[in-house]
Amino acid sequence: KQEVTQIPAALSVPEGENLVLNCSFTDSAIYNLQWFRQDPGKGLTSLLLIQSSQREQTSGRLNASLDKSSGRSTLYIAASQPGDSATYLCAVYSSNTGKLIFGQGTTLQVKP
Amino acid sequence: EPEVTQTPSHQVTQMGQEVILRCVPISNHLYFYWYRQILGQKVEFLVSFYNNEISEKSEIFDDQFSVERPDGSNFTLKIRSTKLEDSAMYFCASSHPGQGGTGELFFGEGSRLTVL
Numbered sequence: 001k002q003e004v005t006q007i008p009a010a011l012s013v014p015e016g017e018n019l020v021l022n023c024s025f026t027d028s029a030i031y032n033l034q035w036f037r038q039d040p041g042k043g044l045t046s047l048l049l050i051q052s053s054q055r056e057q058t059s060g061r062l063n064a065s066l067d068k069s070s071g072r073s074t075l076y077i078a079a080s081q082p083g084d085s086a087t088y089l090c091a092v093y094s095s096n097t098g099k100l101i102f103g104q105g106t107t108l109q110v111k112p
Numbered sequence: 113e114p115e116v117t118q119t120p121s122h123q124v125t126q127m128g129q130e131v132i133l134r135c136v137p138i139s140n141h142l143y144f145y146w147y148r149q150i151l152g153q154k155v156e157f158l159v160s161f162y163n164n165e166i167s168e169k170s171e172i173f174d175d176q177f178s179v180e181r182p183d184g185s186n187f188t189l190k191i192r193s194t195k196l197e198d199s200a201m202y203f204c205a206s207s208h209p210g211q212g213g214t215g216e217l218f219f220g221e222g223s224r225l226t227v228l
Contacts (some may be wrong), residue, residue: 043222044205091155103148105154
């Protein structure tokens with residue numbers, strides 16, 4: 001059964017810091033991995049999608065990496081801003097189950 | 113930019129009542145999904161739908177739940193007789209198949225269901 005874990009559960013950093021959010025998954029049989037952003041009480045905004053054959057994807061100040069064999073992904077946020085404060089969710093599309101499985105998220109607070 | 117839209121944004125209902133949550137997926141997408149998030153918990157899969165039939169469903173998706181694509185644009189989730197534990201945010205998502213398996217899932221803003 002695919003399990004997705006995100007560490008840390010919460011993170012508070014001063015504005016301008018670079019930071020890394022971690023995601024691990026137990027079954028390497030995946031089609032892809034997606035990182036989402038969720039603001040309080042809101043929907044899920046897709047940030048980056050990494051296909052299983054890819055190693056990383058970049059969008060602006062965000063860079064996501066994927067190491068399928070070790071079951072790990074990281075989301076790197078450069079030069080963090082207060083507007084980055086949100087919960088970041090990692091999700092893997094498991095090829096054995098045909099569904100997107102979510103981690104519990106990392107809640108990020110960037111202080112001005 | 114195309115988006116997934118959901119209605120209502122919030123619904124309050126009495127236990128035992130029927131509820132229908134509505135979604136308009138992105139127009140050229142072929143796969144449709146419902147997920148839910150109970151307050152403070154993980155986002156969890158309910159059901160996926162392709163080619164006018166359910167392709168996967170979770171153990172949560174019991175006989176109280178049903179999905180339908182009544183026309184070319186809407187995708188609905190019906191809960192026949194709501195229970196207190198059905199209180200959650202329900203998210204609709206859609207995707208285009210993409211290359212090599214699955215495409216990116218795009219989620220709506222969610223419908224918050226409160227069962228009293």
